[in-house]
Amino acid sequence: MLRVRNRHLLQLLPLLLTAAAATTRATAETTSTTGHGGDESALVAFKAKISHHPGALASWNQSTSYCDWEGVTCSKRHRGRVVALDLSSRGLDGTVSPAIGNLTFLRSLNLSVNTLQGEIPPSIGSLRRLRRIDLSQNMLTGAIPSNISRCISLRVVDIDTNKGLQGSIPDEIGSLPYLTYLVLANNHFTGAIPSSLGNLSRLATLSLSTNYLQGPIPAGIGNNPYLGFLQLAANDLSGLLPPSLYNLSSLYYLSLGTNKLHGRLPADLGKSLPSIWRFAIGGNLFTGPIPLSLTNLTMLTELSMEDNNLSGTFPG
Ligand SMILES: *[C@@H]1O[C@H](CO)[C@@H](O)[C@H](O)[C@H]1NC(C)=O
Ligand SMILES: *[C@@H]1O[C@H](CO)[C@@H](O)[C@H](O)[C@H]1NC(C)=O
Ligand SMILES: *[C@@H]1O[C@H](CO)[C@@H](O)[C@H](O)[C@H]1NC(C)=O
Ligand SMILES: *[C@@H]1O[C@H](CO)[C@@H](O)[C@H](O)[C@H]1NC(C)=O
Ligand SMILES: *[C@@H]1O[C@H](CO)[C@@H](O)[C@H](O)[C@H]1NC(C)=O
Numbered sequence: 001m002l003r004v005r006n007r008h009l010l011q012l013l014p015l016l017l018t019a020a021a022a023t024t025r026a027t028a029e030t031t032s033t034t035g036h037g038g039d040e041s042a043l044v045a046f047k048a049k050i051s052h053h054p055g056a057l058a059s060w061n062q063s064t065s066y067c068d069w070e071g072v073t074c075s076k077r078h079r080g081r082v083v084a085l086d087l088s089s090r091g092l093d094g095t096v097s098p099a100i101g102n103l104t105f106l107r108s109l110n111l112s113v114n115t116l117q118g119e120i121p122p123s124i125g126s127l128r129r130l131r132r133i134d135l136s137q138n139m140l141t142g143a144i145p146s147n148i149s150r151c152i153s154l155r156v157v158d159i160d161t162n163k164g165l166q167g168s169i170p171d172e173i174g175s176l177p178y179l180t181y182l183v184l185a186n187n188h189f190t191g192a193i194p195s196s197l198g199n200l201s202r203l204a205t206l207s208l209s210t211n212y213l214q215g216p217i218p219a220g221i222g223n224n225p226y227l228g229f230l231q232l233a234a235n236d237l238s239g240l241l242p243p244s245l246y247n248l249s250s251l252y253y254l255s256l257g258t259n260k261l262h263g264r265l266p267a268d269l270g271k272s273l274p275s276i277w278r279f280a281i282g283g284n285l286f287t288g289p290i291p292l293s294l295t296n297l298t299m300l301t302e303l304s305m306e307d308n309n310l311s312g313t314f315p316g
């Protein structure tokens with residue numbers, strides 16, 4: 001019975017392979033025509049919005065294929081499709097063209113350390129394959145488009161230090177299932193930290209420091225099992241620290257200085273944060289005794305608790 005079935009399959013195999021090859025060819029042809037024209041015109045539109053580019057985009061001319069343009073990487077499998085655009089530190093001035101959203105095979109976008117202005121185009125929501133976006137150290141303004149949540153492959157979001165970015169952090173960021181790295185520090189963000197960030201079960205690094213964020217630290221943040229780096233310093237955060245934060249064996253860097261957080265530190269602090277090496281809560285409204293158990297935090301090298309109403313001294 002089995003033998004017969006196998007023989008049938010063997011006879012079918014050449015047919016199946018031919019069919020598969022035909023399909024692959026057809027797909028390749030389609031992607032190379034639409035992909036080629038579409039991605040090239042998106043790059044040309046991107047360049048058109050860059051008003052000043054000292055030499056960096058000189059290679060972006062018709063004498064070479066756009067896949068060879070500086071900073072552009074095309075797919076090996078999907079001919080003509082741009083998978084990475086890396087124009088970090090190229091002195092780019094101007095705005096980010098909405099045409100960026102047409103580069104639908106893009107996996108990595110790095111425009112960091114330039115002087116780009118204007119808004120982050122909502123069209124980035126079309127980039128469903130995008131894993132990494134780095135727009136840090138620019139002059140971008142406006143809000144983070146909420147449809148960033150449609151970039152469902154995102155792992156890394158770095159929008160650090162764009163002096164003009166404002167508005168609240170969109171709740172929708174909490175629905176990006178693979179997000180491991182979220183850095184929105186040094187901007188003008190206001191409002192509360194979305195509690196949806198507690199749903200980012202792969203989150204390892206979260207920095208929202210030096211903004212104008214208010215309200216409590218959502219308890220859910222302490223439930224992210226891989227969280228190691230949590231930096232929320234220099235905001236206007238208030239309330240108690242959620243107990244879940246003292247319960248994170250992965251946490252090695254906790255920086256909450258210069259906020260309006262209050263409450264007592266748990267006596268068994270030294271038991272619950274085995275990996276911690278920076279513990280910084282200076283410039284808040286914490287009260288009560290400094291826990292003796294801190295001596296048991298063997299990894300601790302940076303401790304900052306000044307400017308609170310704590311009693312006692314650091315034991316030894
Ligand atoms: C981007 O794609 C849209 C929709 O397919 C199209 O209308 C537009 O012309 C494209 N823009 C560029 C610059 O290629
Ligand atoms: C066009 O790009 C090539 C490299 O791809 C470069 O050698 C050439 O100088 C560029 N032409 C202009 C006019 O910038
Ligand atoms: C977290 O995810 C669950 C399940 O997807 C959802 O029901 C809940 O509303 C989310 N919580 C927040 C605060 O977004
Ligand atoms: C601390 O972690 C333990 C074990 O993972 C869990 O049972 C407990 O509920 C946690 N406590 C808080 C306050 O999150
Ligand atoms: C430090 O840890 C040891 C072993 O777990 C424990 O016996 C001791 O009481 C702890 N010290 C403090 C000050 O909590």
